[in-house]
Amino acid sequence: MKDKLLKEIRSRGYWRILFEPLELQNIDSPIKCKQLVKESSVHLRGWPFPHCSDYSKEGEFDVCVGDSFAEGWTSVDKYRELWRLFQSGQFINNQGLREDWSEGVVIKNMWRTGDVELKPMEKLGLVSTVFLITEIYQFLSRLCQKGLYNGGVKVSISLNNTNNRELFIEQMDRVPFSSPKKTLGDPITFEKIYFPDEILSKPNELALITIVHFFQRFDWENPNVEVIKKDQERLIKGL
Numbered sequence: 601m602k603d604k605l606l607k608e609i610r611s612r613g614y615w616r617i618l619f620e621p622l623e624l625q626n627i628d629s630p631i632k633c634k635q636l637v638k639e640s641s642v643h644l645r646g647w648p649f650p651h652c653s654d655y656s657k658e659g660e661f662d663v664c665v666g667d668s669f670a671e672g673w674t675s676v677d678k679y680r681e682l683w684r685l686f687q688s689g690q691f692i693n694n695q696g697l698r699e700d701w702s703e704g705v706v707i708k709n710m711w712r713t714g715d716v717e718l719k720p721m722e723k724l725g726l727v728s729t730v731f732l733i734t735e736i737y738q739f740l741s742r743l744c745q746k747g748l749y750n751g752g753v754k755v756s757i758s759l760n761n762t763n764n765r766e767l768f769i770e771q772m773d774r775v776p777f778s779s780p781k782k783t784l785g786d787p788i789t790f791e792k793i794y795f796p797d798e799i800l801s802k803p804n805e806l807a808l809i810t811i812v813h814f815f816q817r818f819d820w821e822n823p824n825v826e827v828i829k830k831d832q833e834r835l836i837k838g839l
Contacts, residue, residue, distance in 0.1 A: 602673055602682060606694060609680045612720050613697035613761045617736055618690070619743075622793070623751030625689025630665035633685040637670060638663075640742035642735045644835050649735040650683045650693055678702045689748055695732075699723045707770050716768060721761060724818070725770040730811055730831045733757070737799070737807040738836075744796045752795045759814060760787040767818040781818045788817045804832050 627633050638652045651674045656662035660676040668688075674681040680696030700720045707716040716723065736757065743749065763786040769776050790813050798806065808828060815823040 605673055605675055605680070605682050608675070609682060609694050609696045610760070612700035613724070613759070613765065614680075615693070615695045615697070615732065616756075616758045616760060616787075617693040617695070618754075618756040619692075619740060619749070620754040620756070621689035621749050621751065622753060625687070625748055627685075627687040627689065627748075630668060630670050630687065633687060634663060634665055634670035636743065636746055636748070637672065637683070637685050637691075640739055640746060642738045642742070644735060644738070644838060645731065647679060649732065649739055650695075651679070651681055689753075691743070697724065698728060699725055707768075708772055709769070709774070709776055710772055711775050716770075722765060724759075724762070724765050724767050726767055726815075727770055727831055729767075729814065730828055731835050733811050733814070734804060734807045734832050734835055737803040737810070740794075741799050741803040744799045749794075749799070750796055752793055753799075754791065754793050756789065756791045757810060758787040758789040762786045762788055765818075767815065767820065777820075781815075781820050783818045785817045788814055790814065804829075804836070807832065 627636065637650060641648045641650060641652045650672060651661060652663055652672050653661055661674040663670065663672040665671070669684045669686040671684045678698045678701040680701060681693065683691070683693040685691045699718055702718045703720065705718045707718065740753070740755065762783055765783055767781040790810050794806065808825065811828055812823050812825065
């Protein structure tokens with residue numbers, strides 16, 4: 601992987617997403633790995649997950665192949681991402697928290713006294729977290745549709761550099777939390793083994809369980825599941 605970019609990603613908050621097949625996949629070639637990611641990439645909002653462009657732009661993003669893998673990287677605006685899909689079926693993605701790369705952006709809320717100015721290492725957006733984790737499981741589902749992970753897959757998701765980070769609601773018209781929702785966890789991790797039937801039949805439900813897991817680590821005892829489902833629906837429908 602590109603060491604410099606990986607170091608940059610890990611210098612602030614970041615997600616690490618790992619898919620480990622329970623049975624060796626033996627994808628035909630590195631080019632096939634690239635095609636699988638491109639065809640399975642999730643385009644539900646302004647930026648896909650994972651980012652896999654048809655073309656490259658020097659210093660900003662590219663996709664290439666190695667001896668046994670395809671690799672994509674992005675370093676532009678608030679986006680920092682580095683992923684690999686190996687012929688073995690292992691997929692790994694390191695993705696910077698967009699909140700940490702949006703310095704100076706002011707988030708307004710009609711209910712809040714004072715605006716929130718984003719600074720590195722301080723905040724985690726509720727809606728952005730719902731969207732990303734939902735995209736992760738949609739991507740996994742599409743890989744399964746392509747024939748990967750027939751024997752099952754271990755999914756590991758971690759949120760890193762989170763100590764004393766605060767969960768906040770980044771929508772203008774939504775009521776903010778009545779008290780701070782912070783975590784001392786660093787990292788916060790989630791791991792589970794899945795099989796194709798459940799991944800293909802209920803990816804959003806699996807994502808919901810994962811979302812609640814992370815939110816509870818921010819001292820949110822009972823996340824509003826119905827509101828989270830509506831956020832997921834809004835993402836899927838492109839609203």
